[in-house]
Amino acid sequence: xxxxIIAKILNILGNLLxxxxxxxxxLTFGSAIKEEVKYNISTLINYNYDxxxxxxxxxxxxxxxxIAAVAPVFADTDPFDSGKYLPVLRxxxxxxxxxxxxxxxxxTYLFAHSTDAFYNVGRYNAVFYLLGKLEPGDEIIIFxxxxxxxxxxxxxxxVSADDVKYLGKLGDGNTLTLQTxxxxxxxxxxxxxxxxxxxx
Numbered sequence: 001x002x003x004x005i006i007a008k009i010l011n012i013l014g015n016l017l018x019x020x021x022x023x024x025x026x027l028t029f030g031s032a033i034k035e036e037v038k039y040n041i042s043t044l045i046n047y048n049y050d051x052x053x054x055x056x057x058x059x060x061x062x063x064x065x066x067i068a069a070v071a072p073v074f075a076d077t078d079p080f081d082s083g084k085y086l087p088v089l090r091x092x093x094x095x096x097x098x099x100x101x102x103x104x105x106x107x108t109y110l111f112a113h114s115t116d117a118f119y120n121v122g123r124y125n126a127v128f129y130l131l132g133k134l135e136p137g138d139e140i141i142i143f144x145x146x147x148x149x150x151x152x153x154x155x156x157x158x159v160s161a162d163d164v165k166y167l168g169k170l171g172d173g174n175t176l177t178l179q180t181x182x183x184x185x186x187x188x189x190x191x192x193x194x195x196x197x198x199x200x
Contacts, residue, residue: 034126035067035126035129035130036129036130038068039067039068039130039133042068053065053068053070054070055070055141055143056070056071056072056092057072057143058143058145058146059143059144059145059146060072060073060074060075060095060102060142060143060144060145061073061142061143062093062110062127062140062141062142062143063140063141063142063143064131064134064138064139064140064141065138065139065141066133066134066138066139067130067131067133067134069127069128069130070127071092071093071112071127072091072092072093073092073093073094073095073110073142074088074091074092074093074094074095075095075101076095076097077094077095077096077097078097079094079096079097079109079111079167085111089111089112089113092112092127093110093111093112093127093128094110094111094112095108095109095110096109096110096111096167098167099167099177100174101144102142102144102147102149102174102176103144103147103149103174103197104174105174106169106174106175107166107167107168107169107174107175107176107177108142108174108175108176108177109166109167109177109179110176110177110178110179111128111178111179111180112127112128112178112179112180113126113127113128113129113180113181113184128178128179128180128191129180129184131156131178131180131191131193132156132182132191134153134156134193135153135156136152136153136154136155136156137152137153138152138153139151139152139153140152140153140176140178140193140195142176149197150197150198150199150200151175151176151195151196151197151198152195152196152198153193153194153195154175154194154195154196155193155194156191156192156193156194157191157192158182158189158190158191158192159189159190159192160189160190161187161188161189161190163190163192166179166192166194173196173197174196174197175194175195175196175197176194176195176196176197177192177193177194177195178192178193178195179191179192179193
């Protein structure tokens with residue numbers, strides 16, 4: 001009788017641990033999976049996001065049509081101080097302090113989804129989950145001080161978490177660098193997208 005009770009308790013504990021693990025996995029990767037499914041469905045039905053994407057403001061916002069990413073951008077965020085950038089990333093995308101502003105010479109550096117744990121993943125942190133879907137030639141639109149500035153993706157790569165060279169000037173012309181953690185929900189590496197400003 002005692003063995004049966006112990007077996008039942010162990011069975012309940014085992015099931016409870018499996019349930020808790022499933023919830024933690026969902027909280028960690030749920031947003032990424034949702035964005036992935038949404039992207040794949042839109043690709044299957046050939047849905048064009050261009051007509052439905054509206055910037056949250058004209059002061060500083062980003063739109064990436066291919067992955068339906070839309071978010072406000074918060075200027076002059078210290079990329080080396082998690083106490084400063086984590087609260088910003090809960091509201092949108094961060095512009096790295098000390099880098100150029102859109103439309104100005106140099107490199108504009110924007111980052112999102114730099115989480116240290118699943119409970120820091122907020123609504124806008126999912127905005128850069130699909131950056132890896134971008135390819136050279138894809139469009140990125142920045143709204144800055146009432147101006148619309150267009151960029152085309154030049155390269156997409158995975159780099160080490162401590163690689164900071166993308167915060168500096170990248171070649172000639174005006175560039176835009178987007179950065180997120182990779183794989184989504186972790187801080188192991190960084191996914192970096194470099195785009196060049198284009199004029200229409």
